[in-house]
Amino acid sequence: MKVIIFLFICVIRVTLGEVLPIPPLLEREEGVFHLKVVEGKHEFFQGIEEETLGYNGDILGPTLRVRKGDEVEIHVKNTLEDETTVHWHGLRVISAMDGGPHQVIPPGATWKVRFPIEQGAATLWYHPHLLHRTGPQVYRGLAGLLIIEDERSEALKLPRDYGVDDIPLIIQDRRFNSKGRLEYLTRPEDIIDGMLGDTGVVNGVLAPTFSPRLGVTRFRILNGANARTFYLRFSDNRTFYQIATDGGFLEKPVGRRELILSPGERAEIIVNFTSSDKDLQLRDGDYTLLTFMPGREPGEVEKLPKELVKGAESIDTSKLKRRYFVMQGTGRSVNINGKQMDMRRIDEYVKLGETEVWVVTNSSHHMGMGMMMGGQMGMMGNIPHPFHIHNTQFRILSRNGLPPSRWERGDKDTVLVSPGESIELLVEFRHVGLYMYHCHILEHEDMGMMGQFNVSR
Ligand SMILES: [Cu+2]
Incomplete structure (x- = not known):
């Protein structure tokens, strides 16, 4: 049966x-x-x-x-x-x-x-x-x-007819048991990796189809998954253009073939469709998330603007205050700087309006194949952590000492930190009060991979 x-x-x-x-x-x-x-x-x-x-x-x-x-x-x-x-x-x-x-x-x-x-x-x-x-x-x-x-987004010649050529995609994954019922935290590895599903869900449904107009369509993509990082590509490996990161436009559209989004991150992309794109698919690896069936109606926007917004000015960061955040531990011991979330403890005190450099490191290191709870073999300690900061949009200054890729140079609030990586962020807060920073793998956050900072005058 x-x-x-x-x-x-x-x-x-x-x-x-x-x-x-x-x-x-x-x-x-x-x-x-x-x-x-x-x-x-x-x-x-x-x-x-x-x-x-x-x-x-x-x-x-x-x-x-x-x-x-x-x-x-x-x-x-x-x-x-x-x-x-x-x-x-x-x-x-x-x-x-x-x-x-x-x-x-x-x-x-x-x-x-x-x-x-x-x-x-x-x-x-x-x-x-x-x-x-x-x-x-x-x-x-x-x-x-x-x-x-x-004003800028309304002046730019970009698709912005919501639901027509400006399409929201909330991409998630879910796991179902043999009866088709949702499963949550039923396996030992869920405590290590966070809740990874085996089935993609887009805007709440499995493997949907979408009929874009001919020409360019804009997609606002949210990785709304609890724990999965998506490696998004089109089935024909076509180039698309990323125009925005989490917090706004990039300086210029950036041609890409793959979009890596970790939980909590967003990107806006522009895709050009022709009538021969029947059965084109958006995939995560080999997994089909969304199938396109282009219609016959031509779109309204033909060409992408060359410049989207003015690029950020480079600043001398050598004299700025630096704070260090080390994400470490696995399973129930995940922590930041050796501490797990405690509502009664404030971890960092920050001055309003002051620009700082936050150095975020993922020190989970690869320990090879190991025995996990329940007796299964799995990767231990080799877990990427998306780091999210409330009440700000930051800039990535460097990844392991190297300048960020062109598609990471926009405003961000969540950044994927791979094992062994160290990332410098330029942060600044414009409101006072108590806020969180945490890993956006929700099971890690729930297990305590979160801290509090207070912004004051
Ligand atoms: Cu994490």
Whole structure:
């Protein structure tokens, strides 16, 4: 019976090809965005209902689109029986509005926030950030996009018709058992690697199809996975153009064939489609995430702008204060600088508006094949960690002493640090209060790979 069910699932996996759902743009009601955290039912596989979580719906959340200079008001009602929080990932905002572990929304309560949008055009996102319990809530479906537009993004000749030629892609992975039910932290290696799935999910569905217009389409890609780093390529290995990093535009479009995104990171890319692109696929390694079926309608944007934004000026960093963050340990012992998250301890004190260099090292070293809990052989200690800092957009100054690649020279809030790597970041904070820095593998974060810094005058 089990075999039959498994085969049945495999057949659905190959043939489903659901149309890519686009998270709706949330309209303001009397100037206020209303988000309701709700329990839902979602069918990843036809006929198999899964208990999920969503904002205003069964899974994921609507897209909030705002403009630089806006005063934004958001009311988040928690209808769950559990606590939650909503963190605006990538946003420069005062700590009381940040939505970290200190801003718990009890069951039945409504959290009201109001803040100005002070930063430029970017694709940010929102998700829960409960102490020790972020992973399961995101895994069940809580994530959504927050798009900022500004004068520059509106003036540039780029596709920006949301859902038509400006397409959000929330890429995640999930693991299902033989009955097609979601599994979470069921294997010993999940404690080491974080929760890695075996099935890709895009905007909440498996292996969807999308019909782009002919010509160029923009994709705003979020790695919303708990732990998996995606190595994205097109099936024909074509060149596409990256135009933005986590926090905004790159100086110029950068031609690429592969986009590596770790959990929490975003990128905006431009892809050119022709009528002969039937069956083109977006893949992670050999795994097909999304299949394209170009339509016949020509797109509106033909050529990419040569320059997107002015590049950042180089500054002398030799006299700046340096802080060191070493990510180490494996499994339940993951830590930063030898410490695990403690709400009662402030790890770093930072001065408002002061530019600093944060040196982030992943000292997990390769110890070869080893026996893991449960008796399986696995890689021990060879774990990459995406490092995320709240309330800022930083610049990567160097990777292992070398200048960052051209596609990493934009504003960032999350950076992948591979084992043995050391990365220098140029950071600066414009709001006071208590904030987090942490690994964005959510199970690592939940196990304590997080610290607190206080920004003051
Ligand atoms: Cu980690």
